[in-house]
Amino acid sequence: MxxxxxxxxxxxxxxxxxxxxxxxxxxxxxxxxxxxxxxxxxxxxxxxxxxxxxxxxxSKEKIWYAISDCLQEFMIGYIRTIIDNMPEKLPANEKMYIFAVRLLAHMLMNKQPIQLIADAVRQEDALFDYFVDQSGEIQAVVDTIADEYNQEHPDTPIKVWEIKWQMIMYAHGAASMAPFLLQTWSEETNDIDQCLLNHWQMFNQIMAHRLQIPVEKRLTPNTVAELVYPCECAL
The missing domain is CATH 1.10.10.60 (Homeodomain-like)
Known part of the structure; x- marks a missing residue:
């Protein structure tokens, strides 16, 4: 015993x-x-x-892959949390909107995934390709929402990669250039949380306009953290 x-x-x-x-x-x-x-x-x-x-x-490479696997699993799980918390029978444009703005909020508060991806882009192709090859499940979830939206709005279709690209730009900008983030709103605040909220609001406005979300349906949080569902840290 x-x-x-x-x-x-x-x-x-x-x-x-x-x-x-x-x-x-x-x-x-x-x-x-x-x-x-x-x-x-x-x-x-x-x-x-x-x-x-x-x-x-x-080896160092195997450590990197193990970290990538953890973060990949973490992100897939969080994306499913966003989907599971959406009200039933929600219109496709509102689904896509909630998905995009809530996922960005999570990426702003949890920087490691975007930081690791950005660094992988600067390294040998094998590292970046690993992310692309492993992202099938995430892509399938996003594509399902986008396909539903495009069926309901055939005159104003969306391209998933355009939304993903905007999300990547906003997430990476905040993660890698925090001094510029603070400088942008230095005349009104020196609070990084308020700057992150202002940054998120820019993306929020773009998504709300692009996806035709009525003003009364748009999210209006007091902090970015309010938009993030409770979850365990990836590492």
Whole structure:
């Protein structure tokens, strides 16, 4: 009995250690970039030996893929949360609107996915291609909403990639150029949360106009955080 408990504790400790390594590595990849991070850097920051990291993961590339898988699963789960919380029989334009503005709000509050993707674009093609190849489930969810919208609005069809591109620009801009974000509204506030809300409102206005959302149906939060459903951190 004692041996079994010790075995369970050992297994739990190993899982905890692997999780901490991934958390530290994710922060380093996002802030420094993949090329500037080494296994030794990760081991020093995580407080574990270089050999232990190699035992658990084998290489820096495998750590990156493990982080990407976690974030991918996290984003898929969150997208499904947005869909599941939509009222039944909602018109397609309102579905697409709620999906886009709530997902951007989440990306503004949880920067790691967009930071990792942006860094992958700067690296070898294999890293970026990994995101594209792994995004089929997300794409299917978005395409379903877009197809429904285009069937209901054949005279003003939407292109999914245009909306995704706008979302990527707004998310990445806030994540990578925070000083400019603060400077933009420096005359009225020095509160980063208010600046994020102003930033989100710009996207909100674009989506509301593009998707023909009546004023009374548009979201009017006091903070971006209000739009984010409770969820566990990816790492």
């Amino acid at each position: 004692i041996e079994r408990k010790q075995g369970r504790r050992s297994a739990q400790d190993a899982v905890k250690t692997k999780g901490e390594i991934l958390r530290v590595a994710a922060n380093m990849f996002c802030t420094l970039g993949y090329e500037r991070v080494s296994l030794r850097n990760i081991s020093e920051q995580a407080g574990v030996s270089h050999s232990l990291i190699r035992h658990h993961f084998g």
